[in-house]
Amino acid sequence: QKEVEQDPGPLSVPEGAIVSLNCTYSNSAFQYFMWYRQYSRKGPELLMYTYSSGNKEDGRFTAQVDKSSKYISLFIRDSQPSDSATYLCAMNQAGTALIFGKGTTLSVSS
Amino acid sequence: NAGVTQTPKFRVLKTGQSMTLLCAQDMNHEYMYWYRQDPGMGLRLIHYSVGEGTTAKGEVPDGYNVSRLKKQNFLLGLESAAPSQTSVYFCASSYSSGAAGMNTEAFFGQGTRLTVV
Numbered sequence: 001q002k003e004v005e006q007d008p009g010p011l012s013v014p015e016g017a018i019v020s021l022n023c024t025y026s027n028s029a030f031q032y033f034m035w036y037r038q039y040s041r042k043g044p045e046l047l048m049y050t051y052s053s054g055n056k057e058d059g060r061f062t063a064q065v066d067k068s069s070k071y072i073s074l075f076i077r078d079s080q081p082s083d084s085a086t087y088l089c090a091m092n093q094a095g096t097a098l099i100f101g102k103g104t105t106l107s108v109s110s
Numbered sequence: 111n112a113g114v115t116q117t118p119k120f121r122v123l124k125t126g127q128s129m130t131l132l133c134a135q136d137m138n139h140e141y142m143y144w145y146r147q148d149p150g151m152g153l154r155l156i157h158y159s160v161g162e163g164t165t166a167k168g169e170v171p172d173g174y175n176v177s178r179l180k181k182q183n184f185l186l187g188l189e190s191a192a193p194s195q196t197s198v199y200f201c202a203s204s205y206s207s208g209a210a211g212m213n214t215e216a217f218f219g220q221g222t223r224l225t226v227v
Contacts, residue, residue, distance in 0.1 A: 008150065034215070043114075043200055043218035044153070088153065090216075095160075097143055097168060098202075098216055102152035 003027050006089055006101030015110045019076040023089035023101045026070065030091040030099075033065050035074045038086045038103065047087070048074060079108045112136050116201050116219035123191045123226045131186040131222050133201030141204045142184035143168075143216065144176060146197040153200065159184055191226045198223050 006023045013019055021035075032051055036044035048063040050056045050072075056063045062075040072091070076083055089101040117132045133142065143158040145168075155168030159178040173195060175187045184203075188195060202216040 006152070041221075043202075043220045045218065046215045049215060090153075097141075097155050097158045098204075099155070100145075100153040102150065 004089065004091060004099050004101045007104055008102050010105040010107060012107045012109065013079055015079060015081060015108055017079050017108070019079050019083070019106060019108075021074040021076075021087050021089075021104050021106070023072050023091075024070055025072070025091060027091075027093070027099075028067070028070065029093040031093050032091060033063070033072050034090040034098070035061075035063055036088040036090055036100075038088060040085075044088055076106075079106075081108050081110045084108050114201055114203055114217050114219040116199075116222050118222060119220065120223045121225070123188075123224065125191060125193060125226060127191050128187070128189050129191065129224075130188075131199055131201075131224075133184045133186070133203075133219060135182055135184075135201075135203040135217070137203060137217065138181070139203035139205055139217075140181075141216075142178065143202045143204075144174070144184065144186045145200045145202065146170065147200060147221075148197050156186065156199075191224075193226045196224060196226045 004025045035048040037047045038044040053065045053067045060077045064073040086103040086105045088103040090098045092098045114135045144156040145153040157176040159165045162181045177185045199222045201219045204216040
């Protein structure tokens with residue numbers, strides 16, 4: 001079993017929809033959880049960062065971490081065509097490199 | 111502020127040729143990483159460095175070597191390129207992946223598209 005599992009999609013939604021993206025992981029030592037957004041032919045860029053469990057909100061984006069279930073989520077409210085990208089979850093523990101999920105490709109149609 | 115810069119952006123190699131990919135960061139980051147990204151495989155860690163003069167193997171290190179002679183540079187070498195090394199290579203850097211609460215955000219370069227024929 002890979003350390004981080006993420007459904008690659010693709011996921012297609014209409015503009016204005018609420019999008020839910022998820023990752024599961026197997027290493028209970030992971031403490032830092034991130035979501036990166038990657039546009040086509042570009043490098044990934046950090047979207048959300050969470051340390052340990054809980055929720056974090058930034059505008060239309062909400063990140064949730066449930067360490068008891070080893071499950072993290074990213075919610076996008078009022079999705080826009082500009083949100084069309086690949087979303088990668090990433091996580092690590094202190095002193096180790098980031099481990100990424102395979103990424104979920106999202107398409108938002110206007 | 112340039113951030114993370116990768117050179118070259120594109121390259122085509124013949125099987126058996128060697129090359130070096132250069133990554134430079136101007137953020138004084140301690141940690142630097144090389145990842146490869148393949149369709150359906152996500153980002154996989156090749157090698158990483160926690161500081162000048164130190165390197166460590168990642169998930170897929172075979173066929174690659176790295177060096178971190180200067181803090182701001184991280185080089186990825188392919189000694190004898192193989193078609194299986196056709197991929198998009200990303201370099202990243204971060205302040206640390208360390209103490210509780212410290213920001214471990216990794217900043218990525220724009221990638222190098224390598225084709226081995």
